[in-house]
Every structure is written in C-alpha cells, then in structure tokens.
Amino acid sequence: MENSELKNSVKSVNCASCIPEKDPEEDLQAATAAAVEEAEKANWGSRAFVKLGQTIGVVELTKLEPRFERNIDKLISYHNIIYKMVDAIELQVQVVPKMLAQKKVSCNPGENPWEMLGGWLNFLGINHYTGPHAKIVMKYSKACGKISQKEALVQKRTRSHLIKRMRVYTSEESEELNETVAGLGHLLHSIDESRHQLKSANTLEKLKEKGEAYRIFVKAFDHKASAVQAAIDEVATQVSLHQHELLKFSREVSVFNDSVFNSLNEVILRLGYHIQK
Secondary structure: OHHHHHHHHHHHHHHHHHOOOOOHHHHHHHHHHHHHHHHHOOOHHHHHHHHHHHHHOOOOOOOOOHHHHHHHHHHHHHHHHHHHHHHHHHHHHOOOHHHHHOOOOOOOOOOOHHHHHHHHHHHHHHHOOOHHHHHHHHHHHHHHHHHHHHHHHHHHHHHHHHOHHHHHHHOHHHHHHHHHHHHHHHHHHHHHHHHHHHHHOOOHHHHHHHHHHHHHHHHHHHHHHHHHHHHHHOHHHHHHHHHHHHHHHHHHHHHHHHHHHHHHHHHHHHOOOOOOO
C-alpha cells in the first residue's frame, strides 16, 4: 500500500510539473486586445456624449503627452518615407509599370524587356539578315539574353535579400503601428467615458463595475503606449539597418549596370569596333 501511494504521489507531482505555466505577457496581450475591441464598439452616441461633455467641461479630457504625440507623428512620417523609398528602389530594377502594379518586381516569363529585345534580334538575324549583318545581330541577341538573366537575378534579390527589412518595415510593422495608434485613440475615449461613469456611480455595485472597467482600459492603454514607445526607441536602430540595406542595393545595382555595359561593349569589341571616349 505504501509503495502504491508513493507511486501515485510521484505521478501526481510529475503531472503537475508537466503543466505549462501561463505567460503573463500573453495574458496581458489578450486582455489588451479585448479592451481595444471593447473600446472600438463604442457607438456614435457614446462618442458624441463624451465629446460634448468635454466641450462643456463635464467630462475630463485625457490627452497624450505632447512630446509622445510628436514622436508618434515622426514615427509615422518615417514609415511613409521608407514606403516611398521602397517604391523608388523597386523602380530601379523594374521599369515595367504593369509588373509593379501587380505587386511584382520580376517579369513574367517572356516579358522581360531585355529578353524580348534579344528574341527580336534573334528573329531578325535568322529571317532578315545574312552574312556579317546576321552575325552582328545574333551577337547582340546573345548579349541581351545574358543581361535579362542577370536582371532577373537582381530583381529577385532586391526583395528577398537587399531590401528585405525595409519591406517588412513598410508592411507588417506599418500595419501593426497603425492598429496600435488607432487603438490608443479608442482607449482614450473609453478611459474618459469610464472615468465619468465611475464618478457618477451611485451604488456600490456600479462603483465596482465602472472602477474595474476604468482599470482595464487604463492598463490596456499603458500596454499599447509601451508598444508605441518601443517602436519609437527602435527608430535609431532601424535607420542604421535601412541605410545598410540601401548601400547593399546600390552596390549590387552598380555591379549590374557595369555588367550591362561590359556585355554590350564586349560585343562591340568582338566585332572589331572600338569605342572612342
């Protein structure tokens, strides 16, 4: 009996140790998300009442600290700058508007301008020219084919390696920032409304209910504000990373442009011509 009891106790201890502990941060995030969702549900009547009350001085108005608000504006402005920069960078490697309109940086097979030019030159060399002229056209056709392959590689690397962080910063992080800033606005309204209701409570039950609501909204606001402040604090690091990516892109595009020149120049030299500088 003693052995069986000992085994059962050991088993229960082992089972208890296997239960994963709850992550406080996950609980806080879930509570914040629920509070923001609740704040977003405020109807126009509620918002109008709070706005009117703040205008006549009945409802207290909570404002963001001016410096914090300026930093948010600067952060959003930087996101917009990087967004435009990403578009400008992709225009350096993809000149076909249709592709960028389709959110693509690489051309579809057979639609690369260099590839199409090489195909037309090949067609002319086979069907319309003979002798030395056909030889010239065919050499240029092969050069265009090589250039199209190199350009396709640069286009792929631009998104996958060269400006990867910039693209993430202007997509996922921008969406998260916009949602967080919008959440702050909703929470500010709910804080003002719940505080007014707390002060107007005339029963103990109402006092506890509105007090708990006020506490939840304030805690959610603090969590959201901390996330925004963290993004603001990371700007210096992000700027350095984006500068590094811009330099990488510039070097690679410079190498590609040199290779285009060298490919065409090689054809000219092989044909016996010389470029006068």
